[in-house]
Amino acid sequence: MITIRARTVTDSPPLVALWERSVRASHHFLRETDIDALRTLVAEEGQHGLRGFIGLSDNHVEMLFIEAAARCGGIGQRLLDYAVALSGDLTLDVNEQNHQALGFYQHYGFVQTGRSEVDAQGNSFPLLHMQWQKR
Template sequence: MIRKLVAQDIKAVMDIWISTNITAHDFIAEDYWKKNYDIVEKEYLPAADTYVYEEGQQIKGFISIINEVFIGGLFVDENSQGQGIGKALLNYAKEQYNELELCAYADNQKAVDFYKHCGFIITEQQPNEDSGYPEYTMKWKKE
């Protein structure tokens, strides 16, 4: 079931955020993610429309949309990946919004391929403003 984030979900969402980032972005120092934890929890999450994928009262993933167009994050618990949860969350967002944009690290080929498979196209490549690592801007528009 996909539903809107509530306050009680924040710890589970942040646990998924930190562990998945560290694993998926092993080219970035783990300390970078730990330093950004509080900012994400206290600034980004409250500013975004976040939806969680819940199964058996356990949160398995989430998607956060900023300013009704930008996917600030799409994360699925590592033990639940490959089960269609990320695609379900992304499809849910596609139903809610007419266009979506995101940034994905160029070295995270798994994510780039996933978004391409889901209809996103690469429109730009630039260094990430915080980490300096190259990232792609990817966009999707409802037809």
């Protein structure tokens, strides 16, 4: 059973750990220093049973991370379904080199609307800008 709930203060340490496991499983292009810098950003934003999380800013998906061992179990789709129900038309940015995530978002119905040569921190990790198309 998948339960979706709002984040609590006690969720932060296990969410950061989940984020790091997910990043290491999918973002092979990141260097250790990149992960260290991003970990600090994620921590600013253990509880047993956490398998994934989504971060939204209005209708923009800021982050979506699924426990590596829990992938392909429907959690990402459920979180996006929840975000669509809350916000309607969704947008997001995905690292161009993260082929797993790109394929997942395309399968869900996102289409590319633009591209940036650098990420939000100015690093040379190109981003694809995407928007959800209603099914």
